[in-house]
Amino acid sequence: MRQQYEALIMNGKPYYPTLTDAQLVPFRALEAQLGQFPDLLDRQDCPYPPHIRTLVRRLIGEHVGPVVDEAMGDDDLVQETINLYREIQRASTNVNTSDPKDKMAIFKTSADLLTKLVALREKAVNIRQMSQFQKAVVEVLESVLEPAQRSDFVEKIGNYTNVQ
Numbered sequence: 001m002r003q004q005y006e007a008l009i010m011n012g013k014p015y016y017p018t019l020t021d022a023q024l025v026p027f028r029a030l031e032a033q034l035g036q037f038p039d040l041l042d043r044q045d046c047p048y049p050p051h052i053r054t055l056v057r058r059l060i061g062e063h064v065g066p067v068v069d070e071a072m073g074d075d076d077l078v079q080e081t082i083n084l085y086r087e088i089q090r091a092s093t094n095v096n097t098s099d100p101k102d103k104m105a106i107f108k109t110s111a112d113l114l115t116k117l118v119a120l121r122e123k124a125v126n127i128r129q130m131s132q133f134q135k136a137v138v139e140v141l142e143s144v145l146e147p148a149q150r151s152d153f154v155e156k157i158g159n160y161t162n163v164q
Helices: 002-010 021-036 050-060 074-093 100-144 147-160
Strands: none
Touching (some): 021 050, 074 100, 100 147
């Protein structure tokens, strides 16, 4: 089978087999599950033979684990930040010290931690928004452009895909 595909490529032209959205549904289902079950393709109950598992890994890539933004909703992340800050406040008020230097150090540490928590929340929100934007762009490209046009588009923006 692989030799047939290699023969098609050797003629110097790309070969685009017919793909439909219905055929992509199983791949999307696997991709979504890999976020929650990183070992999905390695489990004993996985029905796919090794060569199919390898191909699926190459096509959709394996997730290392759930992304924080997927594991926690935006509201959950905000609440967790608030809870953590309250815990820091409680811990700092429970410290029995009359030394002003110690109190100042605790206050500074609390302020630094709050700054970092806010920065992390902002990063999570930015990542979520960028992910939504990328998904919207891909959906528009899939609905508007033909496969050859999409390929041209991807080639033209190829240098910018790894920008962070």
